[in-house]
Amino acid sequence: MAIKKGIEVSIAAAEAVKQTNVDVVAAYPITPQTHIVEHLAELVNNGELDAEFIPVESEHSAMSVCTGSSAAGARTFTCTSSQGLALMSEIVYITASLRLPILMLLANRTLSGPLSIWNDHSDVMSIRDCGWIQVFVENGQEVYDHVFIGYRVAEDRNCLLPFMVSLDGFILTHVIEPIEFLDQEIVDRYLPPYRPLYSLHPDHPVTLGAFATPALYTETKKAQDEALKQAMPHILKGWQEFGDLTGRYYHPIEHYKTEDAKIILVTQGSLGETACIAIDDLREKGEPAGLVKIRLWRPFPVHEFKEAVKGAELVVVMDRALSYGASAGPLAMEIRAALYAEEDRPRVVNWIAGIAGRDVAPEDFLQMIQQAKKMSGEGYEIYGVRE
């Protein structure tokens, strides 16, 4: 029977990684990711996890080690935050182009400067175009579950892409939540051993990471883009089969009270749980409001998103990152672009909120929704900034 226990989300995440019987862990400690890798180091040291734990000298090295070990056919895990992701970003792009199914937990933290350790999404948005499958989760259970789902989808022979799970730093990583653990037997049934399509082995020499001339480069990029787009059915299958085993079903776009909603709030990550309270409040007052949560960020589920906001007149998009000097925050930009070709499109109002650890409470969502009714569908506003 599955056991439910109160546990720090970071520790639960590390325990999930252990349950996947990972071969190689390479990571460099950075707040707020630290507890995840520290616990994995303990598990390896105590002999509870038979894996290589490689304590590297930087995140650039961490991702380089991961790329090498995954290329050699090992199930590989890494974990970082903020500046760490920025430092590894060069290799993050290469991993996707090599189609290596590495799993990364990204404990979201703002990018400096000023120096800050607190949460927002500026780190993940900085590598939005890196070619990984990118998923947002909103509570500890979803973090735990997506360790298994991540490998299952990434290692699928027809998918073969690295998988990144964004979890809000501190808000998720450092809280104790009730989490239902999977029996090892269920994990083993869901997640078969990794069988690489190609691997670095002297008996079957291959070249990974060769250069491509202008005569071929366009074709390589088309192939990579198609691979990410075609990952969608494998992601859906991974979620479906996980749901069939555990009763917890996940979707590219999660809905909350969107039936007949004229006003739809859009969030990513842990903001979703708080936003539900605001939506409940509005519904009680008879306002036709609903919530749409973007779980799958790449490949972006354009079709599912359009369906989710169908019939809405006002869409209020919460961005937890700025794109300095742009027309909107990264999420609102994506959404406005996705809806542009629709004849009957809603007005899309964009708020930037929750920057670098500033709390966004249910009252704040209510404020933003009320103000949005009077705002145009152009540009963006930073919520709560002192003038």
Add this chain to the structure above:
Amino acid sequence: VAKPEHEITWKELNVGCVIDEPGNAAVYRTGDWRSQRPVYNKDRCIRCGTCYVFCPDMAIKIIQDGYIEHDLYYCKGCGICAQECPTDAIAMKDEEE
């Protein structure tokens, strides 16, 4: 290589652009890069082999009796052989000539 690279479609590429045919770099005609070609004067050659040692692309072959021959399929025209030759037996000429 089944096809020249400018004919390969995106669907024909291996996953991750992996090259599973070891040594196929030998097919790549680096001689196309050349703007100057080496011209060899056998009469001045003392068969010392200096050019053979210095050629960074192994595009010089030692033939019978110790004389040499440039392999223009790979020679990029860098001119190192001409520079190092102690008897000026190799001269670089523009490709247009």
